[in-house]
Amino acid sequence: MLLEVEDLSVNYGVIQAVKGVSFKVNEGEIVSLIGANGAGKTTILKTISGLMKPSGGKIVYEGHEIQKQKSQKIVAGGISQVPEGRRIFAGLTVLENLQMGAFLRKDRDGLKKDYQEVFERFPVLRERKNQDAATLSGGEQQMLAMGRALTAKPKLLLMDEPSMGLAPIFINEIFDIIQAIKQQGTTVLLIEQNASKALAIADRGYVLATGNILMTGTGQELLANEDVQKAYLGG
Amino acid sequence: MQQLVNGHSLGSIYALLALGYTMVYGIIKLINFAHGDIYMLGAFWGYYVINQLHFNFWLALVSAMLFCALVGVVIEYLAYRPLRNSPRIAALITAIGVSFLLENGMAYMFSSNVRSFPQAMKVHQYHLGSISISNIQILILVVSIALMILLQLIVRRTKMGKAMRGVSVDPDAAQLIGINIDRTISFTFALGSAMAGAAGVMIGLYYNSIDPLMGMTPGIKAFVAAVLDGIGLILGAAIGGFVIGLLETTMQALGFSAFKDAAVYAVLIIILLIRPAGILGKKIKEKV
Amino acid sequence: MKKNLKYNLTWLAIMVVGYVVINLLEFVGVIDQFGENTMVLIGINIILATGLNLIIGFSGQFSLGHAGFMAIGAYVCALITSSISTPMGMAIGMIAGAAVSALVALIVGIPTLRLDGDYLAIATMGVAEIIRIILNNLKITNGPAGLYNIPLLATWPVVYLMVCVTTLIIVNFIHSRDGRAVMSVRENEIASESMGVNTTKWKVLAFVIGAATAAIGGALHANYIQTIAPTDFGIMESINILIIVVLGGIGSITGTFVAAAVLGLLDMILQNFGTLRMVLYSLALILLMVFKPSGLLGTWEFSVRNLFNRFTKSKQKGDA
Numbered sequence: 032m033l034l035e036v037e038d039l040s041v042n043y044g045v046i047q048a049v050k051g052v053s054f055k056v057n058e059g060e061i062v063s064l065i066g067a068n069g070a071g072k073t074t075i076l077k078t079i080s081g082l083m084k085p086s087g088g089k090i091v092y093e094g095h096e097i098q099k100q101k102s103q104k105i106v107a108g109g110i111s112q113v114p115e116g117r118r119i120f121a122g123l124t125v126l127e128n129l130q131m132g133a134f135l136r137k138d139r140d141g142l143k144k145d146y147q148e149v150f151e152r153f154p155v156l157r158e159r160k161n162q163d164a165a166t167l168s169g170g171e172q173q174m175l176a177m178g179r180a181l182t183a184k185p186k187l188l189l190m191d192e193p194s195m196g197l198a199p200i201f202i203n204e205i206f207d208i209i210q211a212i213k214q215q216g217t218t219v220l221l222i223e224q225n226a227s228k229a230l231a232i233a234d235r236g237y238v239l240a241t242g243n244i245l246m247t248g249t250g251q252e253l254l255a256n257e258d259v260q261k262a263y264l265g266g
Numbered sequence: 267m268q269q270l271v272n273g274h275s276l277g278s279i280y281a282l283l284a285l286g287y288t289m290v291y292g293i294i295k296l297i298n299f300a301h302g303d304i305y306m307l308g309a310f311w312g313y314y315v316i317n318q319l320h321f322n323f324w325l326a327l328v329s330a331m332l333f334c335a336l337v338g339v340v341i342e343y344l345a346y347r348p349l350r351n352s353p354r355i356a357a358l359i360t361a362i363g364v365s366f367l368l369e370n371g372m373a374y375m376f377s378s379n380v381r382s383f384p385q386a387m388k389v390h391q392y393h394l395g396s397i398s399i400s401n402i403q404i405l406i407l408v409v410s411i412a413l414m415i416l417l418q419l420i421v422r423r424t425k426m427g428k429a430m431r432g433v434s435v436d437p438d439a440a441q442l443i444g445i446n447i448d449r450t451i452s453f454t455f456a457l458g459s460a461m462a463g464a465a466g467v468m469i470g471l472y473y474n475s476i477d478p479l480m481g482m483t484p485g486i487k488a489f490v491a492a493v494l495d496g497i498g499l500i501l502g503a504a505i506g507g508f509v510i511g512l513l514e515t516t517m518q519a520l521g522f523s524a525f526k527d528a529a530v531y532a533v534l535i536i537i538l539l540i541r542p543a544g545i546l547g548k549k550i551k552e553k554v
Numbered sequence: 555m556k557k558n559l560k561y562n563l564t565w566l567a568i569m570v571v572g573y574v575v576i577n578l579l580e581f582v583g584v585i586d587q588f589g590e591n592t593m594v595l596i597g598i599n600i601i602l603a604t605g606l607n608l609i610i611g612f613s614g615q616f617s618l619g620h621a622g623f624m625a626i627g628a629y630v631c632a633l634i635t636s637s638i639s640t641p642m643g644m645a646i647g648m649i650a651g652a653a654v655s656a657l658v659a660l661i662v663g664i665p666t667l668r669l670d671g672d673y674l675a676i677a678t679m680g681v682a683e684i685i686r687i688i689l690n691n692l693k694i695t696n697g698p699a700g701l702y703n704i705p706l707l708a709t710w711p712v713v714y715l716m717v718c719v720t721t722l723i724i725v726n727f728i729h730s731r732d733g734r735a736v737m738s739v740r741e742n743e744i745a746s747e748s749m750g751v752n753t754t755k756w757k758v759l760a761f762v763i764g765a766a767t768a769a770i771g772g773a774l775h776a777n778y779i780q781t782i783a784p785t786d787f788g789i790m791e792s793i794n795i796l797i798i799v800v801l802g803g804i805g806s807i808t809g810t811f812v813a814a815a816v817l818g819l820l821d822m823i824l825q826n827f828g829t830l831r832m833v834l835y836s837l838a839l840i841l842l843m844v845f846k847p848s849g850l851l852g853t854w855e856f857s858v859r860n861l862f863n864r865f866t867k868s869k870q871k872g873d874a
Binding site: 114122131 | 435439
Binding site for chain 2: 610616618665666668669672673675676677679680681683684687688690691789793796800804828829830832833835836837839840843844847
């Protein structure tokens, strides 16, 4: 098991955003957390990455508790996040953004190879390598954000709403890429409002509502479940 | 022409100070009111090490930079860090408090008298036709430009520089790629304060007099320089410094020396009004 | 409206009683000349700080230029009373000073109040410095030497009266429909704009009223201290007033009164400590911001209305 979240609670001031959530991510899986706006999904990811501190519970990664660690240590341990809204560094070029992703890496030779890999996966980034990242389209920025996270060579990639605000053509591409990332051996924890797509590519999924886990199963089971269809798939 | 020469010396001092404002504003969006007072501390440090320890100019300069860097880091740690998630007005008031504390603290410990800065270097005047320039003016210009180039290299080429740029664009995203925000902010304060310390020693040498309140007016003027070309831009701050220096000496040359400070403030207000976009980067209303 | 009248009359009564009590204490010798001096200075500080609190606390606009408007009031009133040295001249001087100050605030405020927090602070500081530099170079203001031999017209009763008048004006402004609009600006500019509140107008109004009261404070200062010079009205003075507002709680007029009184007494006690006093004040300011950024009293207000309500409630209980 790569990541295990046990009874996690997180507060925003007096509001409890996450109320005792538990789930697991095995090595090599894509796990999707789905749920409506405000279900606490983003909070969970932020807490795993160390941007927020939990009020209770444990986060165990590779056998170590990490809920008290600082974010830079968590990143160094191999957890990268593609944040909601992409959050690329505007004013820096595309290449500089990728270099920022490798901030903690020390192996210069390996890096060159990894930039090439990212450029092969996202050819559009190579074309725009020296352009200000802010001039990219939404879909291209999403690719850059993913590329940035990948240059850190993560074992576990956290993705927060990668399809948000993108044109349908890009959405399909993004989900294809997520599968390709998994093929190469990176584990993915995906958070999505686009439940049908997220469950279709997921090995397993969890349904989250108002800070609690309601249901769990394989991606296919959840897709087939009537309640899930009614609530999240518009069925 | 002579004014141009004088303006450059003054301008490079403002530019060094403006860099500190710009970097700190860029990274934590705080107008560090105490920045001018760090420059004052730099001048006092220079005064003491030259007088008491008989340091030469270069040693005084470097030690003042180190001392001020330390002071900057301590101030950030004690006064600004606890307020990082507070309303900005609280941080601004704290910065004013720190400035006030440094000014009055120094006045209390060393009296508020003006004292004359030791001559760490013999003054030579060079004459080129009708223009005269002193070795100290040349020194100030050369040292300032060297420091600015060094700063630019640090920001562009080093890992810490990268971290600074990352944090100033998006602190959360920076954390997600493993940047240590606290350390980056400390480093920024250290760099900015070191520049102010260097400026303090050089102004002491140039004007020959220092006092605990000497940082106030240059601080404000350097802030004007920082907003001139859009706060947060390093090159902009440097150019802004020279422009303000020249504006001041030009006013003096035209016989309006009594109004030279007023001119700087007027420029500030006009700039804030006519191109806030250039200054604020983008005009975004906070949070809908 | 009638209710407001009732509260205002109550306040008026409290003020009259307060005046009588203080005069009695003076008569029997509890308060000596020295005590009266302190009270005058506290009163002037209350006037200055309530005006600044209106600007910062109620409209949420950070101004660092209060001393500039204070200077205008001081100089205008000093010049007028120097030629008409009667209480009438004092009244004319204060009104004229407030009017000039309000006019300057209007001219400056309309463009600058569009700026955001930090920038507004810097812009208003720049305005105050420009005012000071102009005073420093005019013939009529006697340049850097300033004015002296200003007649002593700001006696204790005058100051007391002006504290009451300015406070009543500001408190009523805050509780008026306009005042609520200004507060909505503070709470959320975007929301109140979309509700049709012209935010700039209310911000400017609060700024102008604040500037006018600063001028009255300045006028009293001039006619009490009897000498003024441009250096009296630098950024330090603006910050001194700011400290009172922040200490009492941004947005609390009661807090301003308490803070002005506490600091006034401290000033008296610590007057031999000179600079150390300022060191302590600045330390207090920093510590307060770090540990209790809302100020000593937050936004709490002593309110006659609440007292009335509590009284009627307990009476009903008693009846039942």
